[in-house]
Amino acid sequence: MDVFLRKSNPAARATGVLAVGVAEGSGKLSGAAQSLDRSTRGAVSAVLATGDFRGKHLETALIYPEGVKAKRVLLVGLGPQKELTPQRVLAAAATAARRARELGAETLAMALHTGATLDPATASAAAEGAVLGHYRHTAYKTDAKPPLDRIELLSPGAATPRLANAVASGELRGEATCLARDLANTPGQDLVPEQLAERAVEIARTVGATAQVLDVPAMERLGMGCVLAVGRGSAHAPRFVVLEAAPTRKPRRGKVPTVVVIGKGVTFDTGGYSLKPREGMSKMKYDMSGAAAVLGLFASLPTLDLPFKLVGLIPSAENMVNSRALKPGDVIRALDGTTIEVTNTDAEGRLLLADALGYAKRYKPDAVVNLATLTGAISIALGRACAGLFTRDDAFAAELTQAGESVGERLWRMPLWDDYLVEMKGDTADLLNSSERREGAACTAAAFLEHFAKGMRWAHLDIASTAWTYADRGEYARGANAFGARLLVKWLEGMAAK
Numbered sequence: 328m329d330v331f332l333r334k335s336n337p338a339a340r341a342t343g344v345l346a347v348g349v350a351e352g353s354g355k356l357s358g359a360a361q362s363l364d365r366s367t368r369g370a371v372s373a374v375l376a377t378g379d380f381r382g383k384h385l386e387t388a389l390i391y392p393e394g395v396k397a398k399r400v401l402l403v404g405l406g407p408q409k410e411l412t413p414q415r416v417l418a419a420a421a422t423a424a425r426r427a428r429e430l431g432a433e434t435l436a437m438a439l440h441t442g443a444t445l446d447p448a449t450a451s452a453a454a455e456g457a458v459l460g461h462y463r464h465t466a467y468k469t470d471a472k473p474p475l476d477r478i479e480l481l482s483p484g485a486a487t488p489r490l491a492n493a494v495a496s497g498e499l500r501g502e503a504t505c506l507a508r509d510l511a512n513t514p515g516q517d518l519v520p521e522q523l524a525e526r527a528v529e530i531a532r533t534v535g536a537t538a539q540v541l542d543v544p545a546m547e548r549l550g551m552g553c554v555l556a557v558g559r560g561s562a563h564a565p566r567f568v569v570l571e572a573a574p575t576r577k578p579r580r581g582k583v584p585t586v587v588v589i590g591k592g593v594t595f596d597t598g599g600y601s602l603k604p605r606e607g608m609s610k611m612k613y614d615m616s617g618a619a620a621v622l623g624l625f626a627s628l629p630t631l632d633l634p635f636k637l638v639g640l641i642p643s644a645e646n647m648v649n650s651r652a653l654k655p656g657d658v659i660r661a662l663d664g665t666t667i668e669v670t671n672t673d674a675e676g677r678l679l680l681a682d683a684l685g686y687a688k689r690y691k692p693d694a695v696v697n698l699a700t701l702t703g704a705i706s707i708a709l710g711r712a713c714a715g716l717f718t719r720d721d722a723f724a725a726e727l728t729q730a731g732e733s734v735g736e737r738l739w740r741m742p743l744w745d746d747y748l749v750e751m752k753g754d755t756a757d758l759l760n761s762s763e764r765r766e767g768a769a770c771t772a773a774a775f776l777e778h779f780a781k782g783m784r785w786a787h788l789d790i791a792s793t794a795w796t797y798a799d800r801g802e803y804a805r806g807a808n809a810f811g812a813r814l815l816v817k818w819l820e821g822m823a824a825k
């Protein structure tokens with residue numbers, strides 16, 4: 328969905344929906360809301376006076392005032408002016424785009440500035456938000472509300488190149504996340520590991536990154552016993568995707584660092600012979616949400632200017648059952664030589680990540696982040712409000728938490744103590760892939776991963792609690808949401824600025 332920047336007064340623009348941002352509780356109106364109020368001889372003030380709409384963040388009111396060229400005006404709450412952030416603007420723009428689409432409008436014009444001018448940060452956030460809020464997974468719908476024909480962002484001043492660039496980069500980031508959402512929303516039947524790998528190659532090609540896809544013989548040569556074992560029960564063979572993007576500029580000092588991001592790519596998780604109950608299985612097409620986040624990041628690369636090398640690793644398999652499938656009690660060997668007794672074939676994500684972490688070591692990376700819909704237990708611990716963050720590195724934890732906070736993707740720190748690893752030690756093999764106890768399952772899973780991450784600056788995000796949206800809100804649409812993609816973009820952007 329293109330977003331066009333246009334110099335115009337809100338009231339002067341002919342459009343299906345004119346969305347105007349209104350800050351909360353500011354005695355006197357400002358920016359677009361003030362301009363609209365003047366053109367409509369007080370329509371905004373009148374609504375505020377009723378108390379029906381106060382400008383609370385994401386609150387909306389649909390009005391039909393005189394004095395505007397638009398068919399209807401959607402007032403969108405921005406929350407208190409003092410608390411206004413680009414993320415709040417983004418969610419407000421998303422709310423406007425969703426509502427415009429629901430109304431069946433053809434065009435949306437947004438005026439979200441609260442000052443005399445539109446600044447680039449606001450413009451970029453508005454564009455990104457509109458694209459995200461407009462998103463729906465419609466590939467299989469024959470009766471979906473049609474998309475909008477056009478989205479515009481109105482600026483009171485000239486559409487300078489700087490503003491236009493901000494809009495373009497916001498739009499591109501929004502599209503990147505939508506692409507990742509589409510992947511995660513695609514049914515398992517239509518996105519098997521081979522297809523996920525093909526999509527990764529396509530994305531790499533469009534952003535000028537390189538992609539290498541390891542098939543079964545290649546993984547056998549390397550000794551990726553875990554990915555091979557998880558994939559063995561499926562007619563659709565596993566893949567291991569390696570994406571590499573070179574730095575686009577020199578670091579200010581020292582040699583070029585390397586950052587590795589890893590995404591769990593289980594295209595469908597039946598649990599294997601440790602079969603999932605039916606309710607637990609129905610959504611498991613999104614068990615490649617970690618991979619989707621990594622691909623969303625790669626698709627966003629044109630908006631970043633990174634002084635470091637970025638590597639994306641996607642171990643991908645379909646966790647199924649057949650006569651060759653992995654069985655409880657089987658012992659497998661990870662890329663790094665560790666032997667693992669598979670006590671539960673449903674704890675397959677950590678197996679894929681074990682090989683990916685082993686592979687990451689060859690880069691001697693400066694930082695490694697893995698994202699995975701790893702455990703149901705993380706939702707038991709945290710609910711749906713945040714994802715679990717596991718790392719021993721306080722500074723790293725702070726960086727990631729901060730990045731997440733600023734894009735509305737909350738993380739909460741979870742413990743990584745040796746006590747958890749004790750539970751993962753085996754008699755038959757070095758490690759068990761699943762503890763005998765259910766308690767603390769998100770933590771024992773993280774401890775298992777840490778074994779393979781030793782020596783690297785590493786963090787694990789368990790996104791099983793957040794990767795699915797249950798009710799439309801702000802930039803989130805029901806279904807798989809590619810949680811983590813925007814966080815990674817923000818994190819790298821912050822690192823690049825240092």
Ligand code: BES
Pocket residue numbers: 596598614671673674675676700701702703704761762768791792
């Ligand atoms: N993909 C699941 C985790 C999951 C559960 C993701 C619910 C999203 C929603 C993972 O592979 C899994 O099955 N984990 C097991 C681990 C257990 C066997 C230790 C789980 O959470 O039950």
Ligand code: MN
Pocket residue numbers: 596598672673674675676
């Ligand atoms: Mn599983």
Ligand code: ZN
Pocket residue numbers: 593596614673675676700701
């Ligand atoms: Zn899984």
